[in-house]
Amino acid sequence: MGEGELEQLQLRIAVLERNLTEAKAHAEIVEREAALQVSRAVELNARLSAILSICAALLISRDVDTVVRLVVHEAAHLFPGTSAAHLFMIDSEQNALVLRAPGDQSIVLKQPGEGLAGKAFLSPRAMLMVGPQVEEALEDLSREQIASLSASMDHWPPYSALLAPLRVEGQRFGSLVLYGGVHAHLYHPRDLPFIQALADLAAVAIDELNQHTHAAALQRDLALTQTLHAEAEARLNTAQAQLLQSAKLAAVGELSASVAHEINNPLYAARNSLYLVEQDLAEDAPQRAFLSIAQQELGRIARIITRMRDFYRPAKAELAATNINSLLRETLELVQTHLRHSRINANADLSAEIPLIVAHADQLRQVFLNIILNACDAMPDGGDLRLKTRLLQARSESPTTIAIDICDTGMGIPAEHRPHLFEPFYTTKAHGTGLGLAISAHIVTQHGGRILVESERNQGTTFSILLPTANE
């Protein structure tokens, strides 16, 4: 090999060695970049895994407190170097942002945009604040708020902060704030999608739980309302059944009383005829024995008749001091659901002057119920029902009378029906018994009172029940 060839070879080697050095330097750069990318990929993977874990945990959380504690706890792990994580929520009663987690400190922010939490609440999306921005935001807070805030974190003051609003469908209801330590991790803009994702997850979970709680409350209210409705219906049905039963019994009683009254005259004539015959007989007349039998048997008939007649009257033991206003209120209460369903507005104007009267309360309640239900039937498209009590006295020395007016704004009673209203078995209803008003009138009569009716076609009807305050 010549000297020239050797030099060329040495030159080539030098070039190769330079190329090799450059290649090594480049390889080191690529290697470092690859390591960085791997590191970022690992970090990203860790964050995604953490987000997925949070998703899974939120899915099985059953109350809002659990969710907020979980979010705050996981946020500290998701963003290494976090000194403290705070979740604030709107308290509608205080009209303020209130710290919900961690729960060992009490921080209430009443001014809009106050502090980092207030700014996060007003922000449309996640924000990163660093250095002076954080200090400026903290200057909004009072000394007590600063004290509470600093007590809740390891490093004070924070150097950086990640903020995100809690929002669902455009509605904001809280904020999430992460505080970075002084010498520790400095948050990076690439953290923003993660803090917003965490805030959105928390918001959806909290909103769902709130909706669930609200739905459960509505369900409970509905169940309660249905129960009350069923109870009211049952009470009304029972009352109506009792009314019908009483009306049937009363019809039988009225028939008995009517028969009893008609028999009284012939019985009186027969018994006393025998008595007069007996006066003319000799003491030892054999007919006296038969007259005695006839007298005894007629006496027996008289007792049977008395029992039949008394069947239709309230027994004295059932008469008691009765408050008419209370009876009316009880009756209105009984039909409250029926009135609501029939779209009828009830109004009671009950005079405080009405005294207690001796009466058969159950029977009078049946009278009021019957007339009120009739009024409801007269207003199939709804209307107004007005109850009024008055104390009437013609002159200062006259006895007083209680007037109970039950007025409806219904279709009115045709003139041709009015004379028959109180006749038994007279009805204009498809399923009516025709006994309600008949027995009502009878009950009122038994109390020494009467019922008056005023009615105008398509204007309404007023039933006025007049009851003497002093009755037998």
Next chain:
Amino acid sequence: MPARQIQISDDDPAAALITQRGLQSLLGNAYNVIVAPTPNAAWLACAHGNVDLLIVDPGAGSGSASALVRAMHAFRPTTPIFVLTAYDTPGLRAKMRDLGVKYYAAKPIDFKDLLPLVTTALRTTPLPEAFPLRLNAHCSR
């Protein structure tokens, strides 16, 4: 001394006849017990002022008998009225009490129980010149 007069007004003719015969028999000739054929006839007799007791049955739907009681209360308030009825109810009792009726009995009543009530009512009849004009008599059963 002329016989005292008792007028009877009753829709039921048999009952009226028995009341008349019984009272006439039991009270004797000192009393003249008369059945008025109608409430109006009874009122005319009472209006003449020589009736000492009116016995009336304001039966079911007997508006004229009630009108008779009302007229007596207004124009002959001192003539005692005895309601002897087959249609006894608390309502009728209250109504009669409001009309000023003091004496009330329900049929079927035996003469031996009726007689003391009638004689009590007759004893309350004052002398004609002592008649006060009273429109609101108290009622007792």
